[in-house]
Amino acid sequence: MDFLDYRPQLLYQNDEGYDIGPLSKDQKYLALSKSLNTNDSNLFLYNLENKEKTQINKEQSANNGQDFTPDGTALYYTTDFGNEFSYLMKYDITTGESTKVMERDWDIMGSYFTKDGTYQVTYINEDAKNVIEVMETATGKNIDLPSFPNMDITNVGFSDDENMMRFYAGGSQTPSNLYVYDLETKEQKQLTNVLNTEIDQNDLVSAEVIRYESFDGLEIPAIYYKPHQASEANKVPALVSGTWWSGGQSGQNFSSFIQYLVNHGYAVLAVNNRGSSGYGKSFYKMDDLNHGDKDLKDCVEGKNWLASQPEIDSDKIGIIGGSYGGYMTMAALTYTPEEFDVGVNLFGVTNWIRTLRSIPPWWESFKDALYLELVNPNSADSVRLRAISPLFHTDKVTKPLIVLQGSKDPRVLQVESDEIVAGVKKNGVPVEYVLFEDEGHGFVKKENQIEAYSRVLQFLDVYLKGDEGTPIKDGESIESDI
Template identity: 30%
Template sequence: MLKFSNIWGYEVFKMWLINKLNIYMLFFLCSCGGAQQSTIPIPDFFEKSEKTNFKLSPDGSKIAYLGLEDHCRNIFVLDIVNPDSSKQLTYQDNMNVQYFFWTTNDSIVYSNSQSFEDSLRLYTIDVRYELSKLLIPVDDHRIRWLNTTRSFDGTILALMNKRDSSVFDLYRIRLDGAGSTLIDQNPGNFSSWFASNDGKVRLVMSSDSVEETFWHRTEEGMPFNSVIKTDFESTVFPLGPVKGNANSMYALSNLGRDKLALVEMEIQHGKETKVIFEDKDADVNREGYFFSNQEPLFSAVYKNHKKVTVHNPKLARIYHRIQKKFDDYSIDILDVDSMFNTLIFKTYTDRNPGSIYYYHADKDKIVELTTQNPKLTERSFGKMEEVAFNSRDGRTIKGYLTYPLKAQKSYPIVVLVHDGPNRRDVWGFNAEAQFLANRGYAVFQVNYRGSTGFGKEFFTAGFKQWGGEIQNDISDGVTWLIHQGIADKDRIAIMGSGFGGYSALYAACFNPTLYKCAISSSGYTNLFTYFKEIPPYYQQYLKLYHQIIGHPTREYELFKAISPLFHAEKVNIPILFFQGGKDRHSSVTDANQFVQKVKNRDVPVRYIYKEEEGKRFRKEENIIQYYQEVEAFLATYLN
């Protein structure tokens, strides 16, 4: 349900919107001269691919994927050996298949639901005979998988919070439909469980949110012994077992170093035995380990672009062969069979969303499986380049700048702040940034301190800096753009979702001279209630949130000083505010109060409330309307 809360009526607004967009489009097209940039329709940017989640069967003879049928996502299977046997495998007409994985060459486990809040439904299906079995009774508990690419003696390992919604116990789920068996009851503080290559769980991690402890046992049923302890600054992230060695594992670790490195560890005593790959400038990503092969096939780091280093010699030869065929593209390995004969990979650039391909090594044959967004394939887009600047305290901050096609002396700027803050922006095709660039704005994305991927010192530098140095990093970046002559200082907007939305609202309160307007989607207005909305299964991380953000009781004055709700009277720039009724992280009541306080000061504010949406808008019509509103709002206040 759409609610309008603004100073004009709906019909007046609709006429205003249409007139504004018509005038803007005419002005834009007429002013582009020889480097004319066509205005791409909004739906074209955010159209969802009809084919997703391509996964190879263990022997590489089949490819399963999710495709649209009757407006619902269903499983389809491509038979590489016998193409005539390719078929649609599920026929859901009122719900979507949410995820799936192969357990053998002829069976798939999948889950479906009508929404992300819906009850769990878990099935196995025989690919040959299209016969489905319900694996566990329909319930409202949640499930987390262990080693989803393998089954052990007709069972798969899973964590479920059936007994207590705040903790996950370890189960074996039988693939013949005979139910599940409790293996280990969570004492309350176990947050992660890790299986060995024989399907036995010998390693677990406990957490009090700030400190993490790894516990090892020689066999199931035996007591656990503490082997590794880390604090909130240090990380050990197990990837999987070492082939043929149940006492060793591959992991990402920054113990004794600033950046995450790929290492091999002896788990009985928690000792690092070998550094396999590291980079002095960036953390190693979590991708690259394949449980089916029980080895890290490649490592990846993000610098200005993503850099992939392939460790397996056979896969390295295949990867380099593919690189020669797609010389100007970045290539991501999505899946590979156990014999390295078949491969699924994705290509992309900053100006092209790319495609997903299947590669047969023996035949040196490449087949396109899907184009990521066919409506954008033949379109032209501006470049995305990495930039770096110094913050006011001398720290080097990096980010990205996406340009419109038409070069200008200086650009209207949209500062697009990433969520998290423990995430980061990366180089590649960004539909949201390119949509804004297509409308004539340069898009500035800042990896402020506290962003991930730059080492633990940079990450922890963002602790308790909401409303502090994080916001200063963003402001310093904008000031740098102005001094470089890139930004038109009178036409700068700030925009984001979640923490990005919070940053936009904070800027409207405390930096109104720097920005012309602000756009917030599910932005946090009150950090006191932010902590009250945490789901029970996240409670074990509460101390970590206190370390990263602050404590609402012990640091009451800090929370009040940095929560936009208590400073709405300072706002004097226009705000566009989106809020979902089912958002667990941002209080609707607080959002309503903030908007009302701003409206009481006769500051232009447009508030759009979607009762059926959460933190992220998921319905296609709501996503399209979101960007229509953004387009009209920016056209009004930046042009």
């Protein structure tokens, strides 16, 4: 689009369901990718002048276009071919040759050049934490970035003249603030202070990366948040939190919801069960066609790890999660009904057949890959989807449950939560249902977040912590439309 008169010009029409990658500065080349499964994809170079498309990768692997060199002669891309983790490659457009230019012990998640190519910025997912390297292209050496106690730089950008850098810095115990940094004088200035003034920074806790052994000996990474007041003399209740999307990762980033719960006396263990990204492609693929089984067992072992900690009340451990994590919550209450004491389900999948059949149009390029991971809901194999869908096994649920849902959710439809609440209610189990009429997949309005977090806390205080309150009678369902 021309930003002087806002007149659009069609460069490429995506009729074949590709994911659109970077565009070269001269607008001659476009990178396209096509998902093969949830990990692997083919990468193509598309010539916008002659309409020719060239496949860059020779073998099946995860391939993602990152950026063209400023002179448009090469494309940088990430791949995991022959390796557990993604590394950075350079594809020479003239010769068609690819060479490895950067590799780390973790996934390289992204890389781009500044406007004139003075710097190359690379993002690395290092043990669930975002690490940034800024390399001076003329020397091949990384520049020194500002440092902060207990915080990391999470994102950077450069001015057009490449003399100034803006960056965000934050940590698990503080939301990110925006800074500007003069690359010549090394002077920096903080532009924002986003932490609510009513919150004492010292009341927030730093996350700790821990690892524990699962049922089959596999090492599972997790992020542990321990309340300041927790001790062997003052044991606290705890929650296991599953990843919030299939193939996702719980990171060492700030979460207002988790800090809210921890501040009110709940330890939280955010489990990166098998199938989570960031720990190698073998680990990532371990839950394919196995959802609701081994990944759930990893969460149960996370509960066992919590129970072994001296500061945790082992008789008061629940499970919480949203989206896929909500599915894990319902799977836990359904298939391992005696393991957790309560469940918190935020817009979780409960009927895989319906969810996969209602994939929104903007997921079309990823649909076939999801089917390979979970099963095609329109095939005879869909019998397996029914077996792992909690909705069809609600008679097994025996522990208190709270469900939160947005009525405009296009991914997990409201009917999912309507039906799971109705099914569990038949068991004489306390159920609370909070429905937001003006929310979709996740709660973005501040007043709704406050209401949602408060309702979850009230529920946990009664049914997990055991504080005096107004518990729901067995079989009673409190339903709220907000």
